[in-house]
Amino acid sequence: MSRRLLVSSFAHENDLLAATQAAREHGYTILDAYTPFAVHGLDKAMGMRSTRLAWATLILGISGAVAKLWFQIWTSATSWPVNVGGKPLKSVPAFVPVTFEVMVLFAGVGTVLLFLAMRKLWPGKKPAFIYDGATNDRFILVLIQDNASFVVEEVRSLFERFHLVDLEERIERV
Amino acid sequence: MGEVFSVLRQPLVLGNKTYADITDDVCGPLEKGASLSWWIAFIVSVGVLILGALSVAYQVMTGVGVWGLNNTVGWAFDITNFVFWIGIGHAGTLISAILFLFRQRWRTSVNRSAEAMTIFAVICAGIFPILHTGRPWFAYWLLPYPNFRGPLWVNFRSPLVWDMFAISCYLTISALFWYVGMIPDLATIRDRTKSALRKKLFGFFSFGWDGSNRTWQRYEKLYLLLAGLATPLVVSVHTIVSWDFATSVIPGWHTTILPPYFVAGAVFSGFAMVLTLMLIVRKVMNLEEYITLHHIEQMCKVIIATGGMVGLAYMTELFVAYYSGNEYERFAFINRALGPYGWTYWVMVGCNIMVPQLFWWKKIRRNPGIVFALSILINVGMWFERFVIIMTSLTRDYLPASWAGFTPTIIDLTTLLGSFGLFFTLFLLFARFLPMIAIGEVKGVVRYGKGRSELKPLEPRKEGALEQTLVG
Numbered sequence: 001m002s003r004r005l006l007v008s009s010f011a012h013e014n015d016l017l018a019a020t021q022a023a024r025e026h027g028y029t030i031l032d033a034y035t036p037f038a039v040h041g042l043d044k045a046m047g048m049r050s051t052r053l054a055w056a057t058l059i060l061g062i063s064g065a066v067a068k069l070w071f072q073i074w075t076s077a078t079s080w081p082v083n084v085g086g087k088p089l090k091s092v093p094a095f096v097p098v099t100f101e102v103m104v105l106f107a108g109v110g111t112v113l114l115f116l117a118m119r120k121l122w123p124g125k126k127p128a129f130i131y132d133g134a135t136n137d138r139f140i141l142v143l144i145q146d147n148a149s150f151v152v153e154e155v156r157s158l159f160e161r162f163h164l165v166d167l168e169e170r171i172e173r174v
Numbered sequence: 175m176g177e178v179f180s181v182l183r184q185p186l187v188l189g190n191k192t193y194a195d196i197t198d199d200v201c202g203p204l205e206k207g208a209s210l211s212w213w214i215a216f217i218v219s220v221g222v223l224i225l226g227a228l229s230v231a232y233q234v235m236t237g238v239g240v241w242g243l244n245n246t247v248g249w250a251f252d253i254t255n256f257v258f259w260i261g262i263g264h265a266g267t268l269i270s271a272i273l274f275l276f277r278q279r280w281r282t283s284v285n286r287s288a289e290a291m292t293i294f295a296v297i298c299a300g301i302f303p304i305l306h307t308g309r310p311w312f313a314y315w316l317l318p319y320p321n322f323r324g325p326l327w328v329n330f331r332s333p334l335v336w337d338m339f340a341i342s343c344y345l346t347i348s349a350l351f352w353y354v355g356m357i358p359d360l361a362t363i364r365d366r367t368k369s370a371l372r373k374k375l376f377g378f379f380s381f382g383w384d385g386s387n388r389t390w391q392r393y394e395k396l397y398l399l400l401a402g403l404a405t406p407l408v409v410s411v412h413t414i415v416s417w418d419f420a421t422s423v424i425p426g427w428h429t430t431i432l433p434p435y436f437v438a439g440a441v442f443s444g445f446a447m448v449l450t451l452m453l454i455v456r457k458v459m460n461l462e463e464y465i466t467l468h469h470i471e472q473m474c475k476v477i478i479a480t481g482g483m484v485g486l487a488y489m490t491e492l493f494v495a496y497y498s499g500n501e502y503e504r505f506a507f508i509n510r511a512l513g514p515y516g517w518t519y520w521v522m523v524g525c526n527i528m529v530p531q532l533f534w535w536k537k538i539r540r541n542p543g544i545v546f547a548l549s550i551l552i553n554v555g556m557w558f559e560r561f562v563i564i565m566t567s568l569t570r571d572y573l574p575a576s577w578a579g580f581t582p583t584i585i586d587l588t589t590l591l592g593s594f595g596l597f598f599t600l601f602l603l604f605a606r607f608l609p610m611i612a613i614g615e616v617k618g619v620v621r622y623g624k625g626r627s628e629l630k631p632l633e634p635r636k637e638g639a640l641e642q643t644l645v646g
Binding site: 035037042050075108122132 | 192193194197318324325326327328329330331335336339340343346347350351354357358361362364365366377378379380381382383384385386387388389390391392393394395396399400403404406407410414417613614615617618
């Protein structure tokens with residue numbers, strides 16, 4: 001199975017933003033955009049949902065904190081209770097600092113790992129999309145030619161209003 | 175919107191840079207051979223590092239007796255250096271996380287190197303408590319791991335255990351923050367380099383980054399989340415460091431002001447170190463258009479503010495010592511200012527309260543040479559602050575019969591020097607092989623504060639195009 005892609009490149013982020021918006025209004029299917037830096041507003045122009053990553057962080061942080069608090073109480077009061085200066089075995093206020101640190105650690109490390117897993121990024125991975133300048137000074141928009149009525153020349157004349165730099169067709173194996 | 179036009183704001187990047195210019199300016203030096211000044215600095219740093227490593231080796235083989243410690247003064251240079259280096263690290267997190275949350279866009283030119291500074295400073299800091307344990311090969315006993323002695327767990331009520339958790343968590347999160355922030359730039363280098371080896375290495379470490387906007391969207395959120403996590407973390411770390419002192423009953427240490435006082439001092443000293451490094455870097459690496467006088471000025475202003483907080487803390491301490499009516503507390507502070515180590519107190523006051531006042535003058539803030547000299551003085555002053563806190567309280571506590579003095583041995587001094595060697599060696603390697611400026615972030619602010627006419631001319635826009643750019 002393969003699909004035909006239309007890769008258009010722009011030299012300015014605002015041109016990409018406007019072109020993306022126009023492409024969506026014309027009903028083209030946007031595969032993705034590739035930019036050298038995060039272009040604000042592009043996710044809205046592409047019609048993306050906002051990410052739920054923050055919820056994952058919250059859950060990770062809470063689980064880290066609960067796990068560590070439990071662990072401190074268990075080691076201090078159950079596994080080997082040691083009387084330290086007559087303090088209660090379950091001296092929860094003294095357990096707060098480490099609980100906090102481990103909460104941050106779980107939330108931080110967990111969120112990064114989750115991000116890498118969800119976006120399928122790992123050390124040594126080959127980039128899935130290669131375009132000269134996509135990490136330098138080119139702003140790329142990739143459309144899928146998903147039906148028979150897709151006419152490349154129409155897209156070209158639409159995008160030329162936004163200072164289209166280059167347009168190429170690619171066939172991608174899926 | 176991706177760009178900001180303003181005639182009121184100062185531009186963050188000087189010169190009419192295009193996106194490709196920024197990539198070239200940051201990546202270019204990495205692809206050429208190192209300059210002579212880099213080699214000189216590197217050889218000196220490695221030399222000092224070797225001196226430090228030999229001192230540490232001698233200390234580990236012989237015991238902590240080679241330091242100037244005695245029964246009364248059980249903490250001296252080691253803990254002073256530890257607190258000093260941790261404090262240095264805090265400015266990096268402040269720039270990368272707190273200023274990010276406050277939308278201070280000028281941070282983009284300095285955040286990468288400030289974060290690197292954080293990591294290297296925390297590494298330097300971590301060495302000292304490990305050596306201080308006396309038997310560093312058992313340092314892992316600080317970790318609560320299942321062992322064959324019971325298992326006997328660590329005492330989670332001890333500030334020293336809190337400290338171990340705080341520092342290792344801080345190092346991990348700072349390193350993650352730094353690395354995640356660098357992934358897009360590593361991909362930029364991967365895509366432009368000619369060398370096969372570099373392509374391979376950067377290809378491996380850039381995680382297959384391709385600039386996809388679906389990834390960017392999550393990435394931006396991830397960055398925000400990490401900034402949100404690092405902000406309370408950085409406050410907690412120096413708070414916990416201060417608890418090493420505050421939870422004891424030594425006069426001069428046993429006060430509630432210590433946590434905010436330590437955090438403010440940490441940021442203060444860290445900014446001085448950022449300035450020291452940045453002023454060298456912008457000159458040596460030709461980054462004056464990225465790290466501009468405007469940046470220097472902003473950092474000087476942070477120093478005035480945090481220096482003010484530190485000064486307030488010094489005076490509050492004196493007042494509370496007097497007002498508490500506690501004889502030991504009162505003595506501790508009279509001894510601090512007028513005792514045998516009184517000169518260190520006045521070095522501290524001079525460098526930390528007097529020197530930053532010079533930054534009220536704009537002429538001084540915009541003179542890199544003077545700012546550099548003053549930043550060094552503040553670094554010195556902040557090292558002395560920790561020395562004063564530790565030394566004056568320990569040498570003379572409740573029982574005059576146990577009073578003692580402290581004189582650093584040559585090993586104390588070479589170990590301190592060696593930590594600077596380690597710090598600068600790591601920083602120079604970073605400057606040589608990794609992008610010092612966050613390329614992706616700077617591209618996002620390059621148009622900041624510039625009127626349209628100042629920009630490199632874009633092709634004329636056709637009718638209707640302008641309205642369409644108003645998205646979102």
